[in-house]
Amino acid sequence: MSEKFSTPKTSLREAINNASGPVALSNRVLLQFAPISFMLVLVSNPSRLSGSYIEWILLAAVGLIATVAVLLTFRATVLPSVTGREPRPFMSSIAYTVAGAVRGTAVYLTGAALGIMPPGEFIFRLIGGPLFVYGAISMLAIFNASRIRHEKTLAELEIEKAELDELRGGIRERIRLQRADLLKRVQGVLAPAVEEVKTQLQSSPSDLSLRLRDVVETVVRPLSHDIGKGSKVDQEVSSISNRAAFAAAKSRFPATLSAGSMIVPELLFFATASIAITATAINFPGEVLQGSVLSLLAVFVGYKFFQKAFAKVWVPFVFALLISILASVAVSFFTEIVLALFGYDLENYLFWQFVLSQVVLTLITFYMQFLRTQRQDAELEMTRVVSDLAILNSQLRQEVWLNRRRIASILHGSVQAALYASAIRLAKIESPTAADIEAVQNDISLAISKLETVDGAETLSDVLEQIHAVWEGAVEVQLPQLSPELKAKIEANTVASACAAEIVREAVSNAVKHGKAEHVVIELEQTGAHLLGITVSNDGQPLPAEVEAGYGSSIMDEVAFTWQLENRGGFTVLGAAIAI
């Protein structure tokens, strides 16, 4: 099934706020207003009134200049186009009314001077002008405000992503350093040990040094291979980066759209206002108000019906466009029928002009909604990318932590223990035999073979059982009941499993040691697609007002996606989430 691209809703409040906000009188909006202003004059006048196209172009220019001059005056005085200015609906309404009225008057007077404007036109131009200016500027303001907000949101997300990228880079560098450090340490630990053994076995067979060099090779090689190989997160990083690039470029073409969401009755209502008034004023000069109200109501109800009816109809772009066009034609017919029922039947040429204007307005609305859909998708995608990156970074931190523990286990676990044990044993033997030397080598080889299973030998469930067993008799530890699905999911991720175990261990240990708790409850649950929630509550002493950051919180910082410690209902509660 194709991916659905939802379109943001447009509210009347948003329309008013944008129409009266700082974007409304920006240079960009005023420039975009120009072609619409020209188009309206040229579409609705020459065919019904006398005069050449040259004369109407002149009138359109006069109307535009008059409108923009008034709006610029308001902008320079009481409606500055400054970012952050609060919307001023009342003052803006005055500005649009004045600008519309001046526009209507200027067009009428110029037209009258040219002999192409009958006296009856004055009243509807005085009414239609303000409505047109209000409607057109509102549409453009919504469109541009959405674009500006979109760019701002994307910019903020970009910054967040860049910060996460930088953090990720830092963690990667630390992982790299760890790996290098590991190799150095392994050699550093083994070399003196080998020397020591050699010193103690001066009378031993000559192949000892060779055998021990083999040991170095056997230790170093598997480690360099194992730790040096690419992390599984590399591919995820690459995939996420591609998504981020897509989002930033706004380049995803919607697979399917909600046909209803592409129709915006509120915008079409405003945009139709001046046309409807013009049409009724021409046909029914004495009943402009009734005719206009009826036609606008019909337009609004008609588009509202199609918006609702097709809201859940998800179709490809072309079908959505066709549905919008057909809806505009249908609404035009519906309006004509309503007007006819009340005796306001439009002249034939006016009706077809009305149909044409509805199709054009619907196409403009469709285009705006389409861009808004794309923008919303880009923002959502970018938000998802940032969220995924945050999870990924957390997983990387987990890897760093586990890497460190692994290094510790290797250097201070098997290998070092083998060397100490050999040293102690050999110290007791006055004259080592070949069998003794063989035993030393076997011990070291055995220790090395453990490298493959340093982690993962014990599951989270094993560790929880251990915690319960260790504290039994001292503290009552209540273990979580895990569903088979969650248990399988945790244990499939050895890194997250080890991190969860460490968080629980540290929390229980602190509860007993610092809180003097007698009862500890551990809870685990999946709190998100990639998050495991851990809650450890205890009945010990409440937290002091200021908890000093220490070893425990340092581990939490490293392995937890988020964590907090708080007093809640008589309990001290550690809440943590880890990426899984």
Place this chain on the structure above:
Amino acid sequence: MYSRHVVVVEDEALLRDLIAKTLESSGFEVTTAANAADAARAFKAHDPDAVVLDVELGPGPTGFDFAESLQKTAPDVGIVFLTNLPDARFAGKETKELPSKIAYLRKSQLIDSNELVDALEAVLHDSVIAGQRHDLQSSRPLASLSKKQILVLQLLAMGYTNSQIADKRGTTVRAVEGIVSRIFQALEIDVQAEGNARVEAAATYLRASGKSLSDI
């Protein structure tokens, strides 16, 4: 006939067996455990007199956790820590948080296995001497630093900046700068000399802890 029973808690089989044999040859009855949970079960089963306890026991509860639990359930049991850690600060704990009548031996100083037997006898007779507390020796690594300074040094060794350290500790950058400056002073690191003082401090920490970046 064994007169005393000891539980040896060590996750490395080789050392565990070696320690067990050494103690058995010295007249102790020995039960071994690979982790703290096994040790807890062994305690229930045998009610021993003492425990030889490693601190780092792989995933799960540490030797310090088990010692804490023992303090509540069997406070009369003698404890000998046998570990790689120079002292408790390297695990984020104060030395004073450890039970008082314990012996603390470092594995690297254990070539002479009699030292372990002596320490065990000492904890059983409440007669631990200074030499059996390697964690209190003035010659131990970074002896002059406080727990807080060790923690900051650990973060510094991990590559965190002063600002990040301040963030983690919930203090100001100025406070961290003060701690770092005192650490340099205590470690006798010349901040004016050629080379990076932070790198030198980190290297000193790594050498002292003898453990790369582990347990940070």
